[in-house]
Amino acid sequence: LAKTTQPISMDSYEGQEVNITCSHNNIATNDYITWYQQFPSQGPRFIIQGYKTKVTNEVASLFIPADRKSSTLSLPRVSLSDTAVYYCLVGDRYTNAGKSTFGDGTTLTVKP
């Protein structure tokens, strides 16, 4: 299974764009990259998933370079409510293997 590496913590201010990078050097051909968000006292929640290039939804964007050895979750104009832990997961789309493996995530703190 591909191992992921993320920064332990990040700070930002309201209204700024936040980019959280995840390294996954051993990503396999069938692997997809998925990001989850977790608030205190809640279970993680799916944010976005991608395979290559760029994916955008109403919450975030995901940038994946051609070699797919890293990915960047971009949160536009963050607010205090975006303070949470963000997890990057890598796993096989077809077998689901690895998609359930969480690391320790990145704690994002948004300040006023």
Next chain:
Amino acid sequence: EAGVAQSPRYKIIEKRQSVAFWCNPISGHATLYWYQQILGQGPKLLIQFQNNGVVDDSQLPKDRFSAERLKGVDSTLKIQPAKLEDSAVYLCASSQWDSDTGELFFGEGSRLTVL
């Protein structure tokens, strides 16, 4: 659509006692997961079910933890006897077996404190 239901939300027990957690997944979700989340760490997969069969229980401490998913719907996770290091939040998640994304839907968790 109702989400993943878990109970109890909180439980405090003495070490060597037993405890059971219950999970009801989203209707129609064939895959069910139990995770252990220790404070400050990410969720760690304990066991994964596909319908009522076990797909992966490689990280389940089988000497004290057990889980079942009779009839392929709700599930119970049991710890007996509990140790101090079992203090954690136990999260249940479910997903559709044929989902394009494999998105996991989590419950709010059951917080266990072992004294």
